[in-house]
Amino acid sequence: MSKEFASSPESPRKRRRGAELEAALLEAAWDELRAVGYERLSYEAVAGRAGTSRPVLYRRWPTKRELVLAALRHQAPPLPDAPPDTGDLRGDVLALLRLVVRRMRELAPVREVLAAEQGQAPELSVYLASRNQGPGHDWMRTVLERAERRGEAGAVDALPGRLVSLPVVLVVHELFMARRTPDEAELEEIVDELFLPLVMRGRGPRS
Template sequence: MSEEPVRRRRRGAVLEQALLDAAWDELVELGYERLTYEAVAVRAGTSRAVLYRRWPAKRELVLAAARRKAPPVPGEPPDTGDLRGDVLALLGFIVRRMADLAPVRSVLAAEEGQGTDLSVYLASRNRGPGADAMRTVLARAVRRGEVDPALPLPDRLVSLPVVQVLHELLMAHHTPSEGDLEEIVDLLFLPLVMRADAGLT
């Protein structure tokens, strides 16, 4: 007589991954308004109480799922040989990959004007690999003489291009064109960080 297989209880990161994957799948299939804790719990094979303990509000659950699904910025950002090319390449990568997060745009639209959850989401993205990649890009520019090494580079300045692109994507519901990215880089970012004698055009 064969023994019944032992059912292992999921905990920690394994359980959280299953919950967030289930929440994302429900969001993609049904949309934000029709998503329910009960459906997510059934899909994940757990109880609603488990979900509520971690994410008391539906928007918190969905934004947590979005953070998990958000495509990572490459650890080594593009190296085109100059600051302008590097920033444009990095922003272009973000725009292309963020298309995978299209379902969450409706969530953010529903939350527009409340700000708190959206601010947390954007801050979590900009303090992570995105900010690290932009600092790498700027460090290269310093070595090439494009950026003054004595120039203060606070986090708000470093993340400015990414924040602007995310605003376009997630709040304005607009996918920036190549011209839009060039405007962000040429008119907003480069004048703040490049040396006047570094050939900014």
């Protein structure tokens, strides 16, 4: 066998399997998404970047949206184990909303994906979550439970679920539907003018 043939791209190489192969595929999909955008992304181009074939991708992710969502999850930087704890309700909610905004900046291509897939806003949890937790309804409940223990808010269980999620939902709407990033003053308006008055309205007298 000649040296030239041995170094040819067609020569046998170590076959990637399992997690190693999946990571290579998702990294290739992310790189292609950043290079050409969601609309122009193709399985053929992703397969070429990953050095594999289109059927390998289709077996794992039958649609482009599934492939891109998986790539976004793979790229998501790890989140803290718990929502921010500043010592008071207002500070906690603002810190959480800033985390949501920062997360979206880290995953910038997500806006184009959602713009192309209108009506997929519930997929937000996919982008915000890392592993099995993210700054959505569950983290807001944690923030409010802390406030309840400090005497800043009434019983969390008495609050409507929509109210618990309200601050994050409003920021998400700005990021994905209005396609703009709320500034600090707008985050404070959400917390001070909309969220806190509704939460405090249900606060009963302490015994």
